[in-house]
Amino acid sequence: MSLKSNDSRRDRASTWALRLYALLIAVFGLALLVLGIRLARVGGSWYYAAMGLATIASGGLIWRGHRAGIAVFGLATLATIAWSLWEVGLDGWALIPRLAWLAVLGFVLLAFWPVTLRQLPGLDRRLYGAVAGVLPLVAALLIALPIFFPRAVELASPQLAAARAPEAFSRGTVASPDGNVAASHDASSWTSYGGSNLSNKFSPSSQITPQNVKTLEEAWHFRTGDLKPDDADYAYAFQSTPLMIDGTLYVCTPSQIVIALDAATGTEKWRFDPQADRKAMANIAASTCRGVAYHEAPAAGTEACRARILVPVVDGRLGAIDAKTGALCIQFGQGGFVDLNEGTGNTLPGFVAPTSPPLVMRGVVIIGTGQIADGEERAAPSGVVRGYDAVTGVQRWAWDLGRHDANAALAPGEIYTRGTPNVWSLLAGDDELGLVYLPTGNPASDFYGADRTELEDEYTASLVALDAATGRKRWHFRTVNHDLWDFDLSPQPNLVDFPSAQGPRPAVVQATKNGQVYVLDRATGEPILPVVEAPVPQYVDTDERIAPTQPLSPGMPNTVGRPDKQMEVLRESHAWGITPLDQLLCRTEFRQLRYEGAYTPPTLQGSLAFAGNHGGINWGGISIDVQRGIMVMNSNRLPYTEQLFTREEIDAMGVRSVFRGVSERPAYMPQVGSTYGALKKPWMSVLNTPCIAPPWGYISGTDLRTQEIIWRRPLGTGYDSGPLGVPSRLKLEMGTPNNSGSVTTAGGLTFIGASLDRFLRAFDTETGELLWDVRLPAGAQANPMSYEIDGRQYVVAAVGGHERMETRLGDSVIAWALPKR
Secondary structure (H helix, E strand, C coil): CECCCCCCHHHHHHHHHHHHHHHHHHHHHHHHHHHHHHHHHCCCCCHHHHHHHHHHHHHHHHHCCECHHHHHHHHHHHHHHHHHHHHHCCCHHHHHHHHHHHHHHHHHHHCCHHHHHHHCCCCCHHHHHHHHHHHHHHHHHHHHHHHHCCCCCECCCHHHHHHCCCCCCCCCCCCCCCCCHHHCCCCCCECECCECCCCCCEECCCCCCCCCHHHCEEEEEEECCCCCCCCCCCCEECCCCCEEECCEEEEECCCCCEEEEECCCCCEEEEECCCCCHHHHHCCCCECCCCCEEEECCCCCCCCCCEEEEEEECCCEEEEEECCCCCECCCCCECCEEECCCCCCCCCCCCCECCCCCEEECCEEEEECECCCCCCECCCCCCCEEEEECCCCCEEEEECCCCCCCCCCCCCCCCCCCCCCCCCCCCEEECCCCEEEEECCCCCCCCCCCCCCHHHHHHCCEEEEEECCCCCEEEEEECCCCCCCCCCCCCCCEEEEECCCCCCEEEEEEECCCCCEEEEECCCCCECCCCEEEECCCCCCCCCCCCCEEEECCCCCECCCCCECCCCCCCHHHECCCCHHHHHHHHHHHHHCECCCCCCCCECCCEEECCECCECCCCCCEEEECCCCEEEEEEECCCEEEEEEEHHHHHHCCCCCCCCCCCCCCCEECCECCCEEEEEEECECCCCCECECCCCEEEEEEECCCCEEEEEEECCCCCCCCHHHCCCCCCCCCCCCCCCCEEEECCCEEEECCCCCCEEEEEECCCCCEEEEEECCCCCCCCCEEEEECCEEEEEEEECCEHHHCCCCCCEEEEEECCCC
């Protein structure tokens, strides 16, 4: 039956509006057809091409006034609903690009209902109602219900929590034979970056509980004043976790200013500015200071600098400051500083850039060369790790892959071995065993390794245990064979007493960017839980050599995808977008990239890396409730693309090392001195959203007694982010990429920021239930910490954002506590 209009102006306008609608869906269908054919030609789904044809036909028939156009649209919608459920099931986020556009077009068609019925008295009203009302409603509900009632939020039962044995899982502290303050901590202190040298990020304070956490209030709010200058050509990241010792809080800012605060009131006691070289700050990924270290020397004739703060400076210095006054300890090194550039062969600002605090043990300050710029130059400064006398700054030892004797001095003009794996992240130490644990990175060419030495391969992405007093190696464990993915070992090691058949066993729990969690004997490095060598993809289109296997830890959950015992493997159907068009582009790119599962090597063709080089778990690491035996980990679920380029291509594109002038393509990695350059980036759509459906970030709890995940849920919302940078202002738990970590407390709570939205959250450590959140003035890309003073427990976090994560910058240090009685 044909569509007829009367002579009224209103009906003529409605008819032309309906024709415009028909034209729009036909044009949209044409785009689906063209892009769908492109996808089909590279081996992808034919659905989009078929749907494009159906949409064009529907639009054409509606334009010509045929009722069949409505029927075609309805049949295509019904087929799409069935196909979508077959591809992704009841996943509301994944259904958005598949069904949302059809729901919108259907509801728009519903707006023409009154005039269309008047014009077409013979039209089957049930058909029109089903196509314009019922089917769009079904599509909308299939999207909305799983999003508002998510299956991804999996909590532990309260009964399971109640049945957990109340006795302590691990000691949570060790004895220090030399009285090292950083060895352990109690409820009244936070003596080292991770709480103590054991680095479990656990507070023994139990005043704040799941029952009263909702009453937390801001106790004090301090502004450091270290805001990024308007003319700065460098990025800022406020990632500091403070120390708290004897009632004083010590925090460092992105430009390495150290500030001492009254821990009860947040009032400033003193500050020290090392005047970091701005050129060095510009030559690293982001200028940051993750924390400082504390050392208290034995009683001496003078109190000046007996207690001191050791601060890393991104221009390659290590400074010592009087903990009481903030004055420089001029007897340390040369006028208060040790030059970490010495012996590395470095003359370029920022090529040696320590951004993480040192570790103090056996009277020795232990520090690596820091954030050696990734992917810039193969002949980078040495990755040497050195120990300095904590009082005088005199070098005690140096662990360098090219030298066998850690105590031998360099000959005149000699330097440590260039380009070796560096240690840029956070250290841990056992003051009883006298061992310091070093998580190593990569040689400076992250994505090409055919030119690496045998020793470089052996110690890349490895956990190395050294004697803290002498620097001699006790053992090492490699987490990646011939690393080509920038899987440098960045999470801080955690030292716990792990349950075994023979009783508690001193262990190191090592999380990784590549998604595995290893459990090793603390004294010997032998795996406590099995480690298996699993076959991995071998195809490569360069002269690269590929390791045939990779060491996996099947007994522990992994973070290749959502936290689970099985590694997630991507398929074309995982590709995502806000609309079917950007999803189509992501699906096509998936088919064009090389991907054969985890550890797919980088190629000239372009490869998909999952986990991506951001993790898995990054430097924020894991926290362990040592009383309950629960490991809390926040992880990323964000694939990266990795592509190699010949030296000729890199040079032709004008890609240069950041140290050698302005690069025409700064996102590329020149890898000067290697055969190939590289490009790595998150796998993102044209609308600047990840090319896989949420969740993009998780937080989970694992029972270390059973090694099973007891709860998991997405971490973060789109409240402050969205497509094209437009925030959604919705607190839906979609899970965002995250950076930094958590703190657990004896009260049974886990506090964490880390996500892209500006909230600090408290979860029940036993069940995963979200119990409290608070709005923040900036991003929370720093690990929080906790302590008690004057009978009141405080939770403290640096709140200043991360420019590379595109969270809001700020300069706040904020403390929360229960209301005063």
